[in-house]
Amino acid sequence: MKLIMSPGTFPTRTARAGTLTAALATAALSACAPTGNDATRSGGDPTILARVDAVFADYAGLDGPGCSLGVIRDGRLVHATGYGAANLDHGIANGPATIFRVGSVSKQFTAAAVALLTIRGELDLDAPVQRYIAEFPDYPDPPTIRHLVHHTSGVRDYIVLMALAGNRDEDFYTNQEVLDAINRQRELNFTPGAEFLYSNAGYFLLGEVVARVSGRSLRQFAHDEFFVPLGMTHTHFHDDHNEVVPDRATGYAPKPAGDGDGFRINVTTLDMVGDGGIFTSVEEWVAWDRNLAEGTVGGDAWLELMHTRGVLNSGDTIPYAFGITHGGHRGLATVGHGGSWVGYRAGMSRYPETGHSFVALCNGAQIDPMALIASTAEVYLEDLMTPAAQTAAPDAQAEPSEADDAPQDRPGPDIPDRTRYAGSFHSPELNTTYNLREEGGSGLVLHAGRLDPSPLLAVSEGVLSGRRGMTLRFSALEDGRYQAMTVDAGRVKNLRFSRVEE
The missing domain is CATH 2.40.128.50 (Lipocalin)
Incomplete structure (x- = not known):
């Protein structure tokens, strides 16, 4: 079988983070110091800590949103800290215990529930979706549960559908309205299994399947089967936007161009879960990371299924497994996922060969946590990695060709006829x-x-x-x-x- 790798699995390390010397990093420690609760901050090499702080330096001040960072080794949280403000109204700092919405990082929890029901014999991955959701459209070539898991179903993304239907980002709509929109579709994007195309509708539907098969909401199922056994007492699928969540970070986005510097609150009133919706902290994430390595809940069969990649009709294997993506970073295998919803960004990446994992949960829409944890991983694992690819200096760029100056056919506002x-x-x-x-x-x-x-x-x-x-x-x-x-x-x-x- 041919293995298809997704391009750009990991962003290259930024020039600033990549060229810091140990001496400069140590000198910069005070300027880049974290703002949050440092109770679990590692007592390791100060040079290492300084270099990590420098990676997050742009988000360290309390005048803007930032992140919580966790570094895990062999199932133990060896370094955790916070950068920037969890709440700009009150000047509250982010810390390891701060609760964040993690966007699509949530998909692995939905997939975990599907995998658990599967190994218990309560759910058939190769059954058509319509077996579990009777009102789902009767397509000539019906997508299966497995197709939904691997984003190969062709089911149209509900977030795009709701926007195309005339809803603004700030508008409210219900779970039933989303399900109705999915069920109104009379075509798929493609034949199930023919392609990979990320679809939030697929994971929203998986959450509905879990609820109908188990007789419990996705939130309750995850609470009972995963979070309670793993001691993740503050982690939950957030299916009620009016619910009070202690220690929650507020999501922010930069003000629109022309409105000056600063940030605006950017949160949601939507209650969909499955494709997103997990609230958690760096402190609690370590228990989930350990479960992904040891299978404390689920066992070996569950672990194997969680890491099983999708296969297209062509026989090609794709990187996407059960809510997590296989990839690589400078010669080391990785398993990870990113998340992005309203003013929240999240990223997690495991390096199974070294026993390390990195997680960054952020509350600013302008932040790229996957780039930040890639740079952090390079600080800890650079001796185990292949050399970083060399990039051309700005003044060594190729000269523009005459073709670059040739007139190009571009979309224009003048529409004939x-x-x-x-x-x-x-x-x-x-x-x-x-x-x-x-x-x-x-x-x-x-x-x-x-x-x-x-x-x-x-x-x-x-x-x-x-x-x-x-x-x-x-x-x-x-x-x-x-x-x-x-x-x-x-x-x-x-x-x-x-x-x-x-």
């Missing part, structure tokens, strides 16, 4: 009507639900583009007007619309 496109188009799958209105001298603007109007750009004859990565393809030209269009938007493909009378 715009009357062909103008009008209303309805999608039963979205239960939404798009209005394409002529505005300005030769432009078109898309109006959809509560979204801000989106100017459309001409790509080619019959093809327009819009915001959020949308591509609109028109067909069935009759009496000078297109009667149909399809919309592609990243994790949603071939969404069909038909012209309707206004």
Whole structure:
């Protein structure tokens, strides 16, 4: 079988972190010092600690959000600390006990529940989704539970669907509305098993499957089967946005351009879990990391299943396993996952060959925790790694060719024959009507639900583009007007619309 590796599994170490000498790092210790509770800060080599602090230096001050960092060796938390503010209103620092939303890092917990039910014989990975969710669409080639786990189902991403239906980032909608949106779809993005395409809908559905098979909510199942046995008393699937969570970090995003420096609160009112929703801390993460190595809950069969990679119809193996991705970093094998939702970012990576793991939980939308833990891993494991790839200096870049200066066909606001496109188009799958209105001298603007109007750009004859990565393809030209269009938007493909009378 051919092994397909995802490109850029680990970002290269930043020049700043990669070129620090031990002397400079030690001198910078006071300037880069962490802000949080240092109760579990390691008492190791001060040079190592200084170099780690330097990696997080940009997020160390209490005037902005930051991260909590954990370094684990052989199942033991050997270094944990915090950087930046958990709450800017009150100047509360991040620390090892601070609770963060971890975004898609949550997927491994959902997959863990699926794996546990599977080895108990209560769930069949190769059964069609419709066996467990009866109202799921009856596709000619039905996706299975295994397809959902490995993101090879072709099920359209619900987050994109809800946005395409006209919902803004700040709008509220319910779990039932999400399930209804998924069940309205009449096509998949592709034949199940043919491709890998990340889908939050798949893991939302897996959470629903766990609930229907076990008779318990995903939150309750994870609490009973994992968190209580592992002593993770503050970790939970957060399925009620009104719930008070002590020691929670607030999520932030930089203010929009033109609004000055600083940050705005960036949290969610949505209660979906399965694809996300885990709240946890660095201090509690160590118990989960140990379970991923030892199988305290689940045993050897569960461990093997959790690390089993997906296989495409072609026979090619993909890096994605059960909510975790196999990869590599400078010659060392890794297993990890990142997370991103509203103002929270998270990253975890295990290095099984060395017994090390690294986790960074952050509360700023501008932070890249996977890059930070990659740099931290290089501090601890550089003697075991292959040499870092050399990159060309800025002044050694290739000279631009004449082709770089040649005119390029780029989307533009002037749309020839715009009357062909103008009008209303309805999608039963979205239960939404798009209005394409002529505005300005030769432009078109898309109006959809509560979204801000989106100017459309001409790509080619019959093809327009819009915001959020949308591509609109028109067909069935009759009496000078297109009667149909399809919309592609990243994790949603071939969404069909038909012209309707206004």
